[in-house]
Amino acid sequence: MKLYLERLTGTPQREVFEAPARWWRERADSPQEFEYEILAPFRFEIDVYKTAADVILEGTVTGELEAQCGRCLARYRHALREEFRLVAEDAAGRTPPDPEGVASLSRDGLCLTDEIESGWYQGSVIQLDGLFGEVLAGAIPLHPICREDCQGLCPQCGISWNDGSCDCTPPEEPSQKQSPFAVLAKLKEREAQDS
Ligand SMILES: [Zn+2]
Ligand SMILES: [Zn+2]
Structure with a gap:
């Protein structure tokens, strides 16, 4: 995924x-x-233009994942969408302070200096894979939940409170804190004892 700088103008x-x-x-x-x-x-759509010394890239990444909800354990479709903006300055012969930056500037024609928001470029072609990888790493949820108000599982009977309620007595400790995986493990244990 390459960007040819000689094709860029001041118009995005x-x-x-x-x-x-x-x-x-x-x-x-x-x-x-x-x-x-x-x-x-994954689809990366970017609007890119250049000013006197900078290349400015404004983009959106979209994607579709199937993830497992961390509260109710249901598998659900997660629509991914994240915007990003990078201002890359002409490196103009400068050397990045870190070895990683030096390597990516010579390999990709681009190194990031502050997360994904700013960086330096050199040469006439920028390899975008590194930048896109960083953008995606920040966009993929580490703790996916199927929806903001997901009610999770009952820690006692394991019913999903999204599907209905149960008659279990609420435990003394707030149940929200309990991981659904722990709930399932406990239920399995109980089943094993019963059989
Ligand atoms: Zn859920
Ligand atoms: Zn219950």
Whole structure:
């Protein structure tokens, strides 16, 4: 996914890149804490233009994931959408302070200096994969929930409170804190004892 700087002008131009699931799986350096399926290619839409010394890139990433809700354990479709903006300055012969920056500036023609918001570029082609990877890492939820008001599972009988209520007596401790995985484990234990 490359950006050719000689084609840029002061007027924003739209560029669209699609990255398949494989692209993300290959670059994610640590497996995410939760399991999710990638249902569609990630789509990066950017508007890019240049000023005297800067390249300015404003974009949106969208994607479709299937994730497991951390409260009720249901699998649900998660629509991903995140906006980002990068101002990259001409490196103009300067050397980035960190070895990682030096490496990515020479490899990609771009290094990030402050998260994904600013960076330096050099040469005439910018390789965008590194930037897009960082954007996506920030956009994929670490603690997915199916909806803001998901009610979770009853810690006693395991019913999903999204589907109905139960007659269990509320425990003394606030039940919200209890992880649904712990709830399921407890229920399994109880079933094993009963049989
Ligand atoms: Zn839920
Ligand atoms: Zn219950």
